[in-house]
Amino acid sequence: MIYIGDVLVSRGEGGVYSERMLAGARIWDPFRSKLAALYYSGTGVELTPEMRVLYLGAANGTTVSHVADYTDVVYAVEFAPRPMQDLLEVARRRQNLVPIMADASRPELYAPLVEAVDLLYQDVAQPDQAAILIRNCVFLRPGGMAILMLKTRSVDIRKSPEEVFRDTMAELAAAGLTVVESVWLSPYHKDHAAIVCSKSPGN
Amino acid sequence: MRSYWFGDIGDGGCHPAEGDTGARVQRLQSLRTTMDNYVLLNWEDAVACGICNDRAGYLAALRELCFAAAEQQIREQYAGKDTELLQMVRTLDEMDEAINLLSERVTEWHQVRHPTFSRKYRRTPAHIQVKNIALKGRGALGMVATQVEQLAAARTDLAKEVSARAGRVLPNTSALIGGLVAARLMSAAGGLLPLSRLPGSAIQVLGARTALFAHLRTKSPSPKHGVIFQHRRVHNAPKERRGKVARALAGKLAIAARLDYFRGVAVPEFLDDAQARIDRIGTGDSP
Numbered sequence: 001m002i003y004i005g006d007v008l009v010s011r012g013e014g015g016v017y018s019e020r021m022l023a024g025a026r027i028w029d030p031f032r033s034k035l036a037a038l039y040y041s042g043t044g045v046e047l048t049p050e051m052r053v054l055y056l057g058a059a060n061g062t063t064v065s066h067v068a069d070y071t072d073v074v075y076a077v078e079f080a081p082r083p084m085q086d087l088l089e090v091a092r093r094r095q096n097l098v099p100i101m102a103d104a105s106r107p108e109l110y111a112p113l114v115e116a117v118d119l120l121y122q123d124v125a126q127p128d129q130a131a132i133l134i135r136n137c138v139f140l141r142p143g144g145m146a147i148l149m150l151k152t153r154s155v156d157i158r159k160s161p162e163e164v165f166r167d168t169m170a171e172l173a174a175a176g177l178t179v180v181e182s183v184w185l186s187p188y189h190k191d192h193a194a195i196v197c198s199k200s201p202g203n
Numbered sequence: 204m205r206s207y208w209f210g211d212i213g214d215g216g217c218h219p220a221e222g223d224t225g226a227r228v229q230r231l232q233s234l235r236t237t238m239d240n241y242v243l244l245n246w247e248d249a250v251a252c253g254i255c256n257d258r259a260g261y262l263a264a265l266r267e268l269c270f271a272a273a274e275q276q277i278r279e280q281y282a283g284k285d286t287e288l289l290q291m292v293r294t295l296d297e298m299d300e301a302i303n304l305l306s307e308r309v310t311e312w313h314q315v316r317h318p319t320f321s322r323k324y325r326r327t328p329a330h331i332q333v334k335n336i337a338l339k340g341r342g343a344l345g346m347v348a349t350q351v352e353q354l355a356a357a358r359t360d361l362a363k364e365v366s367a368r369a370g371r372v373l374p375n376t377s378a379l380i381g382g383l384v385a386a387r388l389m390s391a392a393g394g395l396l397p398l399s400r401l402p403g404s405a406i407q408v409l410g411a412r413t414a415l416f417a418h419l420r421t422k423s424p425s426p427k428h429g430v431i432f433q434h435r436r437v438h439n440a441p442k443e444r445r446g447k448v449a450r451a452l453a454g455k456l457a458i459a460a461r462l463d464y465f466r467g468v469a470v471p472e473f474l475d476d477a478q479a480r481i482d483r484i485g486t487g488d489s490p
């Protein structure tokens with residue numbers, strides 16, 4: 001990851017969401033992007049230029065644009081038409097961004113478009129977040145990494161965030177994923193946790 | 204045989220997808236993939252297929268297809284006739300607010316310029332007042348008043364369009380309570396599908412949120428009507444029968460909304476029956 005001083009940045013064309021620039025690079029704001037918050041917490045998966053990424057829940061293309069600055073190709077999946085319009089606009093100016101309009105919980109609908117990826121990133125506001133991640137693990141190459149941005153309040157508002165977190169960890173482990181690390185994203189994002197997993201190289 | 208966006212791969216090698224981008228989008232959407240024993244796409248197969256020469260060419264071709272598919276899907280999503288009606292009716296309601304605010308303000312401003320002017324004992328409606336100011340007012344005041352007038356004219360046109368479109372999108376609901384109120388009901392519910400899923404009791408108090416939650420939280424009486432009060436059947440009914448009319452009307456509206464969503468055309472048998480029942484209750488002839 002590229003830091004200028006202690007500010008996380010990415011190198012690419014600016015103006016995606018009127019982000020501020022620093023020495024010609026785009027500042028990646030941890031208060032706006034959960035992935036940036038994960039990097040600020042001192043952990044996360046290092047993004048490399050040869051990486052292929054499947055990004056579920058791309059929304060308006062804010063975080064996606066930064067990921068695309070770092071990596072080889074990003075397959076960005078988004079379902080809702082309104083944010084998709086913005087995502088298409090971002091993708092028009094980034095040749096390594098492949099916008100896919102589909103429901104992330106139905107991988108069979110976009111499987112014919114997506115190749116094996118090194119990183120699976122998921123940030124969807126759905127109650128079955130873990131299940132969606134697991135279903136999409138088929139695209140992850142053996143040994144690849146998965147990042148789940150857990151919105152505990154979207155999963156179950158009646159349970160405490162800690163409870164949702166524990167349940168999710170158990171669900172991921174049961175599906176054969178190894179949880180590498182997990183952090184709460186406070187103070188940047190309330191009641192959000194990032195869970196980094198790896199897929200075993202064996203299968 | 205394995206099917207990907209660029210073609211089918213079988214024992215006999217690769218059959219590239221044919222036709223232009225539009226045809227490829229159609230083919231893509233007709234693919235039925237199952238995830239059991241799924242073999243992942245390998246971009247080099249596309250080269251073997253003759254779709255592209257290298258990685259850059261592969262991504263360019265894939266992106267072209269994805270953009271076309273996404274644009275088509277967005278268009279289909281918005282083609283649901285209720286999405287534009289929703290924007291129209293919300294625009295209408297916000298214009299009303301803006302016009303009222305500005306009319307008030309312009310009148311106040313006018314009063315300051317003309318110390319002898321008072322609205323007491325004058326039955327001048329607000330829009331006529333604004334018109335007079337637009338004719339007489341000098342400088343910015345006159346210009347603002349003229350703009351308010353024009354905004355009001357645009358509002359009238361929009362209201363007609365909303366009614367007409369509601370008649371097409373919500374034929375049954377509109378027949379019961381008129382296009383404008385039907386459109387407002389749909390807007391309050393968030394769309395035709397959400398409206399069709401609401402029970403009559405919820406439709407009855409749509410748009411009376413404050414009163415409803417005040418009722419749930421404290422001991423205040425429950426609201427009898429929300430948006431549907433705007434229809435003459437409810438507000439013209441005698442006060443003691445209003446709740447009854449609202450309840451019957453809301454029940455029929457719930458059915459009407461479902462007919463609108465699932466059939467999309469007016470159903471005369473239902474409408475005659477519903478009108479008769481609501482009228483009966485309105486005149487107090489029924490038990």
